[in-house]
Amino acid sequence: MNSELVAPTPSLAKRVLDAAGAPRPSANHLPIAPRTVSDTGLPAQLLSELLLKVMQQSGLQHLQALAQHLRLLPGVVEELLCGLRKESLVDIRRRGALDGDVEYELTQAGRMRAIEAEHRNRYAGPAPVSLAAYVAQVEAQSVRGMRVTRPAFETAMAPVVIRPEVRDQLGTAMNSRRAILLYGPPGSGKTYLCEQVSRMLSGSIAVPHAVEVSGEILRVYDPLVHRTATAPDTRSAETMVGTLDSRTRTDARWVQCERPVVVTGGELTLEMLDLMFDARAGFYQAPPHLKANNGLYLVDDLGRQLVSPQQLLNRWIVPMEQHHDHLVLRSGAKFRVPFDCLLFFSTNLTPADVADEAFLRRIGHKVLIDEIPPTQYRQLLREACTDAGVSCDETVVEQLLALHRRHGRPMLASIPRDLVSHVSDHATYHGMVARLSPALLEWAWHNRFASSGEAGAASLPATGELEVEP
Secondary structure, eight states: OOOOEEOOOHHHHHHHHTGGGOOOOOTTOOOBOOSSTGGGTSOHHHHHHHHHHHHHHHOOOBHHHHHHHHTSOHHHHHHHHHHHHHTTSEEEEEEOSSTTOEEEEEOHHHHHHHHHHHHHOOOOSSOOEEHHHHHHHHHHTOGGGOOOOHHHHHHHTTTSOOOHHHHHHHHHHTTSOSEEEEEOSTTSSHHHHHHHHGGGOOSEEEEESEEEETTEEEEOOOTTTOOBOOOTTOOOHHHHHHOSOGGGOBOTTEEEEEOOEEEEOTTOOTGGGSOEEETTTTEEEOOHHHHTTTEEEEEOSTTOSSSOHHHHHHHHHHHHHHSEEEEEOTTSOEEEEEOOEEEEEEESSOHHHHOOHHHHHHEEEEEEOOOOOHHHHHHHHHHHHHHHTOBOOHHHHHHHHHHHHHHTOOOOTHHHHHHHHHHHHHHHHHTEEOBOOHHHHHHHHHHHTTOTTSTTOOOOOOGGGSEEOO
């Protein structure tokens, strides 16, 4: 097996990103579009074969349509087509009055070459970027450069009901640039809290459709993960391709996105953290932590995966400490990619049950998310009722606190919303307007905690306790 280490060279990254006098990329900015094939930082043969596959699979022939599909400037695509014409792989099918109004078609030799290229991989999407360009862009828009202050954190987390000491502890942890462990009982709101922390992720980033590594294609952009930014200066790929002045066009091989938030839970395996090769398509899909670059990655329900927490944390040692990861191609070639994300672990276990002290030391902060005080618990119930359109009075609020005392259950953040949801579902079933009455609250409580078979458990409320819709 070949154990060659493929590392992006700084000189290549600078040459690609400084093409046409363009400045190096910075946060919230897309790189400048390459104006020649050499400016792309990619092998000309790879781009030529990609163009042949696009023509073969999609039937596109017009120069502008091919440029739009490949997310390259028409001049770059025309340069590739000129080379393919010299090899008698394409011919001009029609030429219009304008320079860009040209249609091409594959020759018989061109179709054979396209089929040969498809045997290696069937990728026929937007042109990839080089590994060096990807590394430089991720470093330029690093999430580790963000600083969280108390006023900013309190403003972003104002809608979230959380104990003041936990708020300060979590805000402090976000400045450590180290992994954060949220632990506590089920239903305490760990996952919800982590998702709300993503509000602190500011600014947009550039995400490539794909990256080329040693002739292989790695898909990075995932519409299920990456949300396109809605900034006023964001332009579509069609606009970028069609702009007259090529010196100011941004590189449409990149998509301007919000900082990503990636969540994996009990389905996470060690194999998912490596490159996933699609044998049918012949190219790779990026692992979740690569898609999370420049954003936030939450490993939820740590301890419920098919692999042990120790095995998962073993896999994370190098990325957590050195902020980069090594991935391996099917050829055995290794290459290094940035590991640039806020890494959160969430678990129902205690830290001692998750890992030993050596591993816990590598996790910068351990934040206990436990029950909340009665004042905030009352607030959660009122907010849940307001959001669900369920009316309730102060008597019912106090009754809920009494139920907690009677059954010895902690006041966890998820319980009020669960109870109100039961009441709302009950009202919908009966076609009535819901009101959180004492009887309904008692019924919802036993329904929520699966205690309907216990002595003294409430029975299903009569429909007379609901108000008929007008």
